[in-house]
Amino acid sequence: MKTGRLFEAVKDEANRADPYPLYxxxxxxPVSRQDDGTYVASTHAAIASLLHDPRISSETLPPSERPRTGNPLSDWIVNPVKNHVTxxxxxxxxxxxxxxxxxRGAVMGQFTPQRVHAMRERSHVLVSELLDKQAGATRIDLVEDLAYPLPVTVICEMLGIPREDExxxxGWATQLASALEPDNLGNAEARAANxxxxxxxSTYMAGLIKEKRRHPQDDMLSGLGGKAGPGMGEYDLIATAILxxxxxxxxxxNLIANSMLALVRHPDILARLACEPDLAPRLIEEMLRYDPPVHFRTxxxxxxxxxxxTTIPEGADIVLLLxxxxxxxxVFEDPDRFDPDRPDIRHFGFGGGLHYCAGAPLARFEAEAALVALAQRLTHPRLVDDPPPYRPGAALRGPKHLRLAIDGIAPGR
Amino acid sequence: MSDGHAVVVGASLAGLRGAEALRRAGFAGTLTLVGDEPHRPYDRPPLSKAALTGAVAPEATLLPNLHALEAEWRLGIAATGLDRQARRIRLADGATLPYDRLLIATGSRARSWPNPAEAGLVGIHTLRGRDDAASLRRALAAGPKRVLVIGAGFIGCEVAASCRALDLPVTLIDPGPAPLARILGQPVGEIVAALHRALGVDLRSRTKVERLEGDASGRVVRAVLGDGSSVETDLVVVALGAVRNTEWLHGSGLDAGPGGIACDEAGHVLDTEGRPDRSIAAAGDVARFPHPLYDGRPVALEHWGHAVAQGEHAGRLLAGAASGAAYAEMPAFWSSQGSITIKSVGLTQGADSMVFAQGSPKEGRFVVVYGREGRCIAAVSFDSARWLPAYAERIAARAPFPPIRGGTDEHSLAVLAPDFPEERTAP
Incomplete structure (x- = not known):
């Protein structure tokens, strides 16, 4: 295959289960021009350099074609939220x-140590409850039964969004997450759906924020609701809450599902995690390297x-193939080997530079709570399908289902 | 040679990381660490910030051990002499220590107030070690009427900002045109001045303290300034920079003095004839070495990251495990003042031009890039550190100045003069 067609192949669903040979x-x-004019950065050094380069812009969404009044107040009254926000x-x-x-500063101010610590404790309880629900099962779908409900509940409780609105x-979240897939950006239909x-x-979130202002709680939306003002208008607030x-x-x-997939494929490491839970932090860093939730950003x-x-010309789209x-x-010795004992893991699992994942601490403790409990409680987990079916996304890449056959679920400790 | 007797003189960050690197590189002989303070190695950056505001206890700053040392610790005992012929170190308690490899990491100490009688007044402090911080913390917690900080370098600025965090009245005096102007240039110094005024610091630039006066009980009560005016104060922090601890090397034949111990590119110390002594390396504040990034100009860096990197380099060197490459770590430091975090890569010294690249002083967050003879030599960020790696990469590549045009959040790339003030004279 010609170099200029390789990224096309990365996006092809046929290569979803194992894109690494293409990488x-x-x-x-290191930085290759694709036939459509996109430049793909694929080596550690090129990605690290571009992530910190001020000539790299994240304002990659095409402009909306809808008219707007330009007056936020009138937009708000005449056409709630809508165009101005988009x-x-x-x-x-x-x-x-x-x-x-x-x-970002306003958001980071809401991740207070107290809140993060409390949610860390809470995530253990949530994992326990989710696994208890499966007591007696001989087959589980790790995505539906744990990897999805755990982070949804955590972020709902952090933000103060009613869990029952899930x-x-x-559907909204799935649709919006697809905005990270490059083919959806250029596609008018997908763009309109977005x-x-x-x-x-936005309308939903605007209502929720209004409610939080009336009855503030100890949650992030209440905190952010009070922050609207210069530099953070009402619409910014709504867009931030949605993000x-x-x-x-x-x-x-994806982090939890990809991790469990790797662990079931490496039963020796899974067994080690069960009796050595202190391994979890390093194991999760290695996971973020070995099979990260986000494969690239544009x-x-x-x-x-x-x-x-090479020279990336002005205006070119760039793919950072994290x-x-x-x-x-x-950078990494024997890079295709999953090795939680690897020293000095400088991965791009949370991106890097200005847009480094704001929720990294949450992701880490959620994955830790989930993986340790899974290692300790699932008896003899086996993959029902290997590889598992994947969701369509090449950027946000992870299994749609991760069906595990098990001999039982041990009671929680 | 993987055995013998290694001695590390200086039990702070550079010494500790150096000792660990020796062991990690396979050194299996006996290892002794000598420190003039009674404490195990501790971290200094919090001492001018969190330790003063009370957020961290000064004794809660112990550095973690990153590698098993199996070392003998001689703490609370200074090294007082070095006999290179006999390969022996003299200690303050009269003992001698033989070595066949030696790491010198004796660092620096705070410069004291030049008038010894005035320096002896009750209420005069300097800040360098953990005990200094504990004593200053107690004095601040007692609620002084006004703190006077002499010297607006990094330590002086951080102490002043910490005083404001405690809501204490504080006067900051410096003979220069603006705080930090000597390092960052006047345009940035003016921004730092505005920052401190906004914090409520009574900042007096271009001003000297002529003398400190005490009451009958020997307690400081006022400072008389160069213009004849005075500041009533009951707590003075002297922040006049650091003095390198090289006196103990007098008579050793090494090229050591107030500017540090001269080293070659690899990190071996040099004697007064310029010959390297391959059994001795130096690291941290005390080491003056030719930096390849700056045309081999000798520099001695007082940065935290440098103490780590050069300590590790020296450890490997003494273990015989160094690659032979020159030590060329990119200089970098940070400082927190009020709510602002300043970070820097490269060395601004000798810059003849500067630009505000990302952000703007008006917004209080920006990156300044410094150039010399058309090359990029340093970059400093105020609350914008995530761009710095891009500039570090270009400083290492000696890229043309300004190195990046057409970046995001770029307002103007107007080239300014850094306008460094003349080397300041004693206050």
Whole structure:
């Protein structure tokens, strides 16, 4: 296959279960031009360099075609939320400084040590309850039974979103998460579906924030609700809340499911984790390297960039192939081996630079609670399908189902 | 040679990391660490910040051991002399220690107030060690009427900001045109000045303290300034920079003095004839070495990360496990003042131009890039550290200045003069 077609193949669902051989081919050219004009950075060094380059913009969403009045108040009254939000008040993963910094700063201020600590404790209880529900089962779907409900509950409780609204926002979240797939950005139909979804979830979120203002609770939305003001308008607040909800679980589902898949394929390590739970933090870092929840992110070049013997022209779309940098043999010895004892794991599992995952501590403790409990409580787990069926996304990549045959579930400790 | 007797003189960050690196590289002989303080190695950065505000107890700053040392500790005993012919170190308690490899990491100490009688007044503090921090913390907690900080370098600025965090009235005096101007240049110094004024610091630039006066009981009561005016104060922090601890090397034949111990590219110390002594390496504040990134100009760096990196480098060197490559770690430091975090890569010294790259002073968050003779030599961020790796990469590559054009959040790339003040004279 020609180098210029390799990324097309990465996006092809036929390669979802194992894109890593394609990544190895891509790394032969650290920054390679694809036939559609996209530049793919695939080595650790090229990705690290671009992640910190100020000429890289995250404002990659195409502009909305809908008109807006320009007057937030009138937009709000005449056309609740809608166009103004979709057009200019994008979530901060799609924004550059200075706006990005203001919004991210407001969010980070809500991840107080008390809140994070309390949720860490809580996640153990949640995992226990979810596994107790499966008592007596001989087959579970790890995605539906644990990897999905755990992070949804955690982010709902952190934000202060009613858990019972999940059936409502589940579809919205799935739709919005697909905005990270490059083919959906250029696709008018997918884009229109995203905007409609954004309108719906925005209206929902606006109502919720209004309610929080009236009756503030000890949660992040109440905290953020009081923060609207200069630098963070009403629409920014709504877009931020939506981002936290969507990003707060779509990615963690993959982290837990990918981890369990790797562990079942490496039963010796799974057994070791059961009797050595202190291994979990290192094991999760290795997981974030070995098979991360987000395989790539896109950026745009604000100016021409000379890198690795090539020039990315101004305006070009750039793919940062994070999961490929994680397997770069120039940085990691025997990179395709899953090895929780690996020293000094400088992975891109949470990205890097300005947009480094804001929820990294949450993802880490959720995965830790889930994996230790699974290792200790599932008796003899086996994969029903190997490879498991994957969801369509190449960027946000993870199993749709992870069916495990088990001999039982031990009671919680 | 993987046995014998290794001695590390200086039991702080560089010494500890150096000792660990020796062991990690396979050194299996006896290992002795000598420290003039009675404490195990501890971390200094919190001492001017969290330890003063009470958020962290000064004794809760012990450094973690990253590798088993199996070492003998000689703590609370300073090294007082080095006999290289006999390969022996003299200690303050009269004992001698033989060595066949020696790591010198004696660091530096706070420069004291130049007038010894005034320096002896009750209420005059310096800040370098954990005991200094504990004593200053007690004095701050007692609620002084006004703290006077002499010297607006990093320590002076951090102490002033910590005083404001405690809601204590504080005056910060410096002979320079603006705080940190000597390191960051005047345009950035002015921003730091505004930052401290906004915190409520009574900042007096271009001002010297002529003398400190005490009451009958020997307690400081006021400082008389160069213009004849005075500041009533009951607590003075002297923050006039550091003095390198090299006096104990007098007579050793090594090229050691107030500027540090001269080292070659690899990190071996040099004698007064410029010949390396391959049984001795130096690391941390005390080591003056030619930095490859800066045309081999000799530098001695007082940075935390440098103490770690050069300590580890020296440990490997003494274990015979160094690659032979010159030590070339990118200089970097950070400082927290009020709610602002300042981070820096490279060395600003000698810069002839600077630009505000990302962000702007008006917003209080920005990256400044420094150039010299058309090359990028340093970058400093205020609350914008995530861009720094991009600039570090370009400093290492000696990229043209300014290295990046057309970046995000770029307001103007107008080239300014850093306008470093003349080397400051004693206050």
């Amino acid at each position: 190895a081919r891509l790394r032969e050219t 057009n200019t008040h994008r979530p901060f993963i799609f924004r550059d400084p200075p706006d990005h910094d203001t919004l 059936p409502q926002f589940h 905007i409609t979804t954004f309108d719906e979830i 936290l909800l969507v990003a707060g679980h779509e990615t963690t589902v 950026r745009r070049a604000l100016n021409a960039i000379d890198i690795a013997g 999961a490929s940098g994680n397997r770069d043999p120039a």
